[in-house]
Amino acid sequence: MTITPKIAAYVYPGWHPIPERDASFHPGFTEWELVRDCKPRFPDHAQPRVPAMGAYDDRDPHAVGARVQLAMEHGVDAFVYGTFWCRGKRVFEDALDLGFLGSDQGAKAPFALMWANRMPRRVLPVRRSEAEVISEDRRVRSDVADFVAFIEHLATRYMLRDNYLRVDDRPYFSIFDSTFFLRDLGLDAAALAIAAARARVRELGLPGLHLAAIDPAEDVVGDLARIGFDSVTHYVLLPYWKGPPVQDYATVAAQRAAEWAGTAASAGLPYHPSVSPGWDASPRGADFGDARPDRYPWAPVVTGEHPREFARALRRALEFAQERNAPLAFVASLNEWSEGHYLEPDARFGNGWLEAVQQARRDASDAPISRPLLTNG
Numbered sequence: 001m002t003i004t005p006k007i008a009a010y011v012y013p014g015w016h017p018i019p020e021r022d023a024s025f026h027p028g029f030t031e032w033e034l035v036r037d038c039k040p041r042f043p044d045h046a047q048p049r050v051p052a053m054g055a056y057d058d059r060d061p062h063a064v065g066a067r068v069q070l071a072m073e074h075g076v077d078a079f080v081y082g083t084f085w086c087r088g089k090r091v092f093e094d095a096l097d098l099g100f101l102g103s104d105q106g107a108k109a110p111f112a113l114m115w116a117n118r119m120p121r122r123v124l125p126v127r128r129s130e131a132e133v134i135s136e137d138r139r140v141r142s143d144v145a146d147f148v149a150f151i152e153h154l155a156t157r158y159m160l161r162d163n164y165l166r167v168d169d170r171p172y173f174s175i176f177d178s179t180f181f182l183r184d185l186g187l188d189a190a191a192l193a194i195a196a197a198r199a200r201v202r203e204l205g206l207p208g209l210h211l212a213a214i215d216p217a218e219d220v221v222g223d224l225a226r227i228g229f230d231s232v233t234h235y236v237l238l239p240y241w242k243g244p245p246v247q248d249y250a251t252v253a254a255q256r257a258a259e260w261a262g263t264a265a266s267a268g269l270p271y272h273p274s275v276s277p278g279w280d281a282s283p284r285g286a287d288f289g290d291a292r293p294d295r296y297p298w299a300p301v302v303t304g305e306h307p308r309e310f311a312r313a314l315r316r317a318l319e320f321a322q323e324r325n326a327p328l329a330f331v332a333s334l335n336e337w338s339e340g341h342y343l344e345p346d347a348r349f350g351n352g353w354l355e356a357v358q359q360a361r362r363d364a365s366d367a368p369i370s371r372p373l374l375t376n377g
Helices: 019-024 032-037 061-073 093-100 144-159 178-185 187-203 249-257 260-267 307-323 352-363
Strands: 006-011 078-086 089-091 111-115 170-175 210-214 231-233 246-248 301-303 328-331
Touching (some): 061 093, 078 093, 078 144, 111 144, 144 170, 144 187, 178 187, 246 249, 249 301, 249 307
Parallel strands (some): 006 078, 078 111, 111 170, 246 301
Antiparallel strands (some): 078 089
């Protein structure tokens, strides 16, 4: 059996003001300010990144719908929205509820959710080089009851929709920091939480849940199948964090792709490859000049990114997924401008990133689907 993998793009829902950021920064703050104000910090540093269609409020269904339509016309099949939840508290949900699902295009387009199990930063751009990359006040802790309540909320509000993305007829859901989730709960409690959440989903009339682990660490990847995960993947698998401060896109993209099979083998699960058009989180960090800290969000920076090279990277992902009958290949992301990975048109390449998606689809082998593993309804 051979299938044609579908391309799903992650979506960052943080392009509108929220009360929490108003209190931390100033009323109306969004990361568009960071994107606009970032300047080149070394020779040939491609900053600022300028959106060709302009900055937008992702609560606006007209602005979001136009971008969704453009992405789908160029070969993006589905959209995976980050969703923030901390014991019942949600932030940024209006991007999905009002912008995406409120648009004519998003109301019909296949979509799924990724639990972004961290809360937004309270300081941007980051100004302390010694500050923790992930402070304790941003970590989202959970337990069995909380996880079940979360999944029930998502199931009743989103997963029952006709256009929610499914794999083997089960709603697809992923956990961004799967390592923290497992370490926080402990492996046995995590297994209980997943089993209980699946049981609750079935009570609501769904056939179960397809649960994907993102970026699992070496000490937990071998336990994923036993705990109840169905697949494994990554978000932005691009820079080497302990590598040089400036890294070449084509080189590191090929090196990372060579790791996909090992991750699948370690997990004993299907692997959905993820590729990115680039990586540069400089807008999120203050300019330290030549003393640029050797850590997120300052370094590393990936340079040499180009739609031509991205098309090659995505073609590799599609071929890897097709060879292994994996139904999905991911792109990180549609719109994370403040980290330098996006498909939306920019001032440098116009529609080049989206045209690269088309090119990759043409170039990848395209065996016929013998059984539809991915559905949206």
